[in-house]
Amino acid sequence: MNTEGEKLIPINIVDEMKSSYIDYSMSVIVSRALPDVRDGLKPVHRRVLYGMYGLGVFSNKKYLKSARIVGDVLGKYHPHGDRPVYDAMVRMAQPWSLRYPQVDGQGNYGSMDGDPPAAMRYTEARLQKISDEILSDLDKDTVDFQNNFDDSLQEPKVLPTRIPTLLVNGTSGIAVGMATNMTPHNLTESINAITAYIDNKDITIDELMQHIIAPDFPTGGIIYGYEGVREAFHTGRGRIVLRAKVSFEQIGNRDAIIVSEIPYQVNKAEMIARTAELVKEDKIPGIHEIRDESDRNGLRVVYELKTDAIPNVVLNLLYKYTALQTSFSVNNIALVNGRPQQLNLKEIIHHFVEHRHEVIIRRTRFELNKARERAHILEGFMKVIGTQDDLDKAISIIRHSANPQEAKAGLIEEFQLSDIQAQAILDLRLARLTGMELDKIRQEYDEIMKLINHLEEILATPSLQYEIIKNELIEVKNKYGDERRSEIDYAGGEMNIEDFIPNEQVVLTISHAGYIKRTSAKEYKVQSRGGVGNRGATTRDADFLEYVVAATNHQYMLFFTEKGKCYWLRVFEIPEASKTAKGRAIQNLINIEPDDKIKAYIKTDDLKNTEYVQQMNVVMITKNGTIKKTSLEAYSRPRVNGINAIEIREDDQLLGAKLTDGNSEIMIASKNGKCIRFPEDKVRSVGRTSIGVKGITLEDNDEVIGMIVVNDIANDTVLVVSEKGYGKRTAVEDYRITNRGGKGVITLNITEKTGSVIAINSVVDENDLMIINKSGVAIRMNVSDMRVMGRNTQGVRLINLKGNDEIASVAKIEVDQSVEEEEELAEGETPTTETTPNTHQETNNTEETGTLFDE
Structure with a gap:
């Protein structure tokens, strides 16, 4: 209402x-x-x-x-x-x-x-x-x-x-x-860019960028990559990646990453707290302690690393997961004539110069008006006090006037003055009437007239106006200009860890118990046969080095587990250690399940090399006789939590995996003494998620114990060992080639005395064997001491077992020829030595082919 x-x-x-x-x-x-x-x-x-x-x-x-x-x-x-x-x-x-x-x-x-x-x-x-x-x-x-x-x-x-x-x-x-x-x-x-624009209004943005190279942040840091900067300068929008400035130091026996500058607008305390959380969650392994040692002299954050951590790898994880690397999304929007507008670099400079131009013109007009006003007053002074007679006349008019208004009117009438000039005469102090002061007034008038001419010239000449803008900017630059704080990494872009790590030669060693390490090849100096040798790694009791291979930092190691999963490590991700160090448990390096176990490891070249991964295959064998061949390409895209390499059925498990080139032969042995040999091409290549095909037909209560890949039929021999200590070497040709999926032929005559077959290996005379008993005794022997014999025999006794002891496993000591010269036994040492797990002596008197255990 x-x-x-x-x-x-x-x-x-x-x-x-x-x-x-x-x-x-x-x-x-x-x-x-x-x-x-x-x-x-x-x-x-x-x-x-x-x-x-x-x-x-x-x-x-x-x-x-x-x-x-x-x-x-x-x-x-x-x-x-x-x-x-x-x-x-x-x-x-x-x-x-x-x-x-x-x-x-x-x-x-x-x-x-x-x-x-x-x-x-x-x-x-x-x-x-x-x-x-x-x-x-x-x-x-x-x-x-x-x-x-x-x-x-x-x-x-x-x-x-x-x-x-x-x-x-x-x-x-x-x-x-x-x-x-x-x-x-x-x-x-x-200012260099602005003055370049003033000199040439048609300058391009790329030419401006020769002067104003990139943003410069108050906290310093590193601009990682230049594409975002170029885009922001050209369009007013872009994404600039910022990184902290870091260096490496040695603190005691640990490496440390030192941060001296952090990205712009990053809260240092929050960054450290978040990093500590990620370390606890094991997202960033390898950090022992984080300390903030910043003081009034500057910023210093210390990431102290664990002894086996690789600084560059940890640093890249910090860049990936923490605010040590951030991005700044540029969006140049400002008000132009009261309206929001997106601006590129040249437009920002243009509007600033136009603003300065207007300021210079308005200031010059203001100063010109002030100068003209002053000149007008000085002209009045000159009229009144120019001569002694005029001065006396003016003083007389003022003295005989009843009030200031009357005096002003008298002066105006007598000397033809303006109101302003007459008032200025009245306001003049008596001291200004001395002869010296009169000379100063004339001098000031001359200077004012020169100033007026100069100011009028400025207003009439645009080039002079821009010259003033330029000179004032250069003056500002000389007063307040300083050095850049933010560095520019022009090569930056998508993170590439390989860029940080040289592709140098290293030696990988893996012990039987699963301890792995990487050692620089420089520690392995060339040594002739019969030399004294070098002291090798310290391993646990009854452990020994099973796998010694030359590699380069950028190669890959593939690990296959009995549950059929595949995991990756780049060689440089394997902790570096000296020759005498034990190394680190593989389980601590990859996300393997607690109840799973590594059964095979394969060294490969660059998995990003398309031709290489398409040419090579991974062949796997399971306990129930399933064989599977898959192109290496299927395993060329690493994942942190691994991938399924083969589907394992219930009551089955993966036993081994080998790398083949398509022209190899495959031999599979079962515990009941059967062995089958067939060409690799009998197994068709299948996808990664497939189960595979039958490799050997097993009798009841039989199971596969291993697989070998033969590439050199003339020189390779097949070694089989039974659980009661019997074994033999047989030429590959003694096993006739059959189709895949057959029952195979006898490889060892199984009797109650020999027990079941527990191992098959492809060996040559230069290899060594390590035989591990269930009781913990480890015995090393040279393959050359075993003669080659027929296929259908029970073999010879390799070792004497005490009581009910049996052989648990047999490992071939795989030593790359390129590092073998370093693996000679010390002169006079016996190649076959035993140890029990209860020994209290150091077990490090070994060369890299394997640990010799003293009783």
Whole structure:
């Protein structure tokens, strides 16, 4: 019900919401969140600087309480909360927030760890010296002013800054429907680019980039890759990757990663806390301790590593998972003539130069008007006090006048003066009437006339105006310019760990119990046969080195488990250790399930080499006689948690895996003494998820005990060993070639005396064997001591077993020929020695072919 005289106007609510929301969003865009392209400041920052200017707290004056400054800004220009004003002022004083701070703060102004500043009643502030340049010429009608919020005062719409603030300090802000995120740049580089633009308005962005190379962040760090920088300069949008600046140190016997600079806007304390969580979750293995040793001399964060960790690998994990690597999404949006606009580098420079141009013209006009006003007054002086007679006449008129108005009128009439000139004569001090002072007035008039001519020439000559802009910028550069803080890694891009690690020769050793290590090949000097040899690794009792192979850091190791899973390690990811070190358990390096066990390991070349992975195959055998051949390509895409290499049925398990080139022969042996031989091409290649095909037909209560791949039929011999200590070597040709899936032929005549077959190996005379008994005794023997005999025999006794002891396993000591020269036994040592697991002697008197155990 409307009261009398009121008129109701119905309005569509959708239209009203649309209109009101647009008004609100424009208010936020223009009056709060986005900077002006000319001075690079948002309203709150401009008001803080102008408020401090009004209070006179310049860089050469004493500090003033922050609460006094905030109160003044709040009461006069910025009618919002005191906290936003103080927060803005604090940020303007933080050297890690602004590349060139504008406020000089005294007291607790927060920290890089995100600590808040002290309350404004405790801190003090004044303007930085560089802010004098931002406010320079403000009193010379260089910019437009507007009423403040209650129309009681005037405030500048923009500041006449000589500093390209938008470029050198950047900005960030979230408006309604848009945001800005602009990077800071180096002042010297920025001014070099601006002066290059002034010299050539048609300069390209690429040419500008020869001067302003990249953003320059207050916290330093490294810009990783240049493509994002180029894109941001050209379009106003781009993604710049930032990395911490790191170095490596040795602290005691540990390696340490030292961080001396962190990416821009990263909270150091949060970064360290998050890293500690990731270390606990085992996302970043290899870190022993994290310490923040930062002090007033600079930032220093120490990541102390475990003794077996590889610094470069840990560093790359830190880059991947923590804020040691971040990205800065550039979005150059600023207000141009009150409207938001996305700007590239040249446009930002153009608008700043045009602003300076306008400031120079307005300042020159102001100074010209002032000079003309002064010249006009001096001309009056010259008329009145030019000669002694004129001076006496003027004094007489003043003395005989009843009041100043009458005196002024008399002077105007007598000397044809203007009102302003007559008033200036009346205001003249008697001291100025001396002869010396009169000469000074004439001299000042001459100088003023020269100044007027110069100022008129400036206004009439645009080239002179731009020369002034240039010279003032160079003056600013000489005063405040400094070196770059952020380095640029032009080669950066997608992370490539190989870039950090040289592809040098190493020796891999894996012990029977599953301890693995990587040793530099330089530790293996060439040594002739019969030499004294070198002391090898310390292994656990009844353990020995089973696998010794030369490799390079960029090669891969594939591990296959009895549950049919495949895991990867790059060779450089295997912990480095000396020849005498034990190494590290493989289970600690890969995410193997607790109830699973590694059954085979394969060294391969680069899995990214398409031709290589398509040419090579992985052949696997299970306990129940299933064989599977799959192209190595199926295993060329590593995953942290491994992949399924073969589907294992219930009551089955993977026994072995071998790398083949497509032309090999395969032999499979069973525990009941049967062995089958067939060409590799009889097994068709299947996908990674397939089960495989039948490799051998087994009788009841029989099972496969192993598989060998034969590449050199003439020299390779087949060694089989039974659980009661019998074994024999047989030529490969003694086993006739059959089809895959047959029952095979006898490889060892099984009797109660021999027991079941427990191992099959492809051996040559140069190999050594390590036979491990169930009781823990380990016996080493040379293959050359075993003669080659027929296939259908029970073999010979290899070792004497005590009581009911049986052989648990037989391992061929695989030693690469390239490192074999180092593996000679010490002169006079016996090649066959036994040990029991209870021995208390050190078990490290071995060469790298295997550990010799003393009783």
